[in-house]
Amino acid sequence: MSEPPTNENTSVPPTEPFNVRRSPTWAVVAATVICLGLVGLLVLDQVTVTSKVLTSPGTTRDIAPMLVLDKAMTYSADGEIRMVTVQSNLEPSLLELLGGWLDDSIEISDRHEVLGDRTIEQNRTLGQEQMARSLDVAVRVALERLGYEVISEAGALVIQILPDTPASAALDSGDVIIEADDQAVRNARDLGEIVRSRLPGDLFSFSVLQLDGTIRYETVVLSEKNGNAFLGVSIGTYVEMGELPFEINFLSERVGGPSAGLGLTLALLETMLPGELVPGLRVVATGTVDPLGNVGPVGGMEQKSHAVMRSGADLFVVPSSQAEQAQSVLGEMVDVVAVDTVDDALQILRSLGGDLSGIGSASQ
Secondary structure (H helix, E strand, C coil): CCCCCCCCCCCCCCCCCCCCCCCCCHHHHHHHHHHHHHHHHHHHHHCECCCEEEEEEEEEEECHHHEECCHHHCCCCCCEEEEEEEEEECCCEHHHHHHHHHCCCCEEEEHHHHHCCCCHHHHHHHHHHHHHHHHHHHHHHHHHHCCCCCEEEEEEEEEEECCCCHHHHCCCCCCEEEEECCEECCCHHHHHHHHHCCCCCCEEEEEEECCCCCEEEEEEECEEECCEEECCEEEEEEEEECCCCCCCEECCCCCCCCCCHHHHHHHHHHHHCCCCCCCCCEEEECCEECCCCEEECCCCHHHHHHHHHHHCCCEEEEEHHHHHHHHHHHCCCCEEEEECEHHHHHHHHHHCCCCCCCCCHHHC
16 A cells, blocks of 8 residues: 655755855955055155255266367367266155155255255256356366466455455455555455555555446555454455357256366366376266366265266266265275365376376466
8 A cells, every 4th residue: 555645845955055254365465455555655656745855866977978169179088077967856756755765875955955945947047057157167267278368367356344344344245356555456365465565554545346347446444453454355366257269068958057167177178188188087077166277065965976986987076175075975986086176186187197288387
């Protein structure tokens, strides 16, 4: 006898779907961190800091190819006179500022220390004007040593006046004393010798070339300092620039400031001299140059020294006042030479085998 059917469903019900929670892998975590970091860097790179300026190492460049003058007056050379630059970031981002804090070769300055009250465009224009002036002076200093008369001493320039002295009632900064007690004054040395030949209490008469080109006449009573006659001025030599015998130009892009004066002077001499001024050497030179050939300090010496270190230079010629600073960066990697004048630099090059034939005897 068969059993009655039952209502029991013997089929297996379908399995309901379910999710399994797994812990994120390290790869996912790392990718997330990297993405967040990149986003953070992008944000930092978009935020500009207007209160700071970054000064970082630039490059060195051979000057000779940038000099433009009559080919018949130039000679090729195996050695190189190079200029060195720095890079100024006047509107750094937060990311660049962070990089500057981490890089010892980068200097961070307050914006006002670099620009003063100038705008970025005004600062660029100033740098270009300084470069043009530097080239003009460098050309004349070099040509003087090659026998051309393009600079003439024309008086004693009043730089500073001490208060409550005879000069304070009769002179202004920028005046040029061209005659004193009926004697011509060609330079600062002449005026100093004339004053020292007088006695305290003597009347002292002199002629003054003013900024507008007119001449006035003054008489003062010399005072006394350390037993000697005393006028009370700080002076320098005033020079007049003559016409250049031929045209010399300098092709430079985005280079400004006066610090290439020494390099330009030496490079022009190397280009116009038949002998090798820097035989087979790569010489980097920096320093301002005045019409009398004096070498003055420059900005960014630490950053320039880093650039020189990376350039493979044999010699770095710098103003004496900054030699220690350059040496602290370069150590024994590059020889640092300190100079006070263009003629000092020429003598250094001569001691290294440089040929100074064709340079005036005063520089020998």
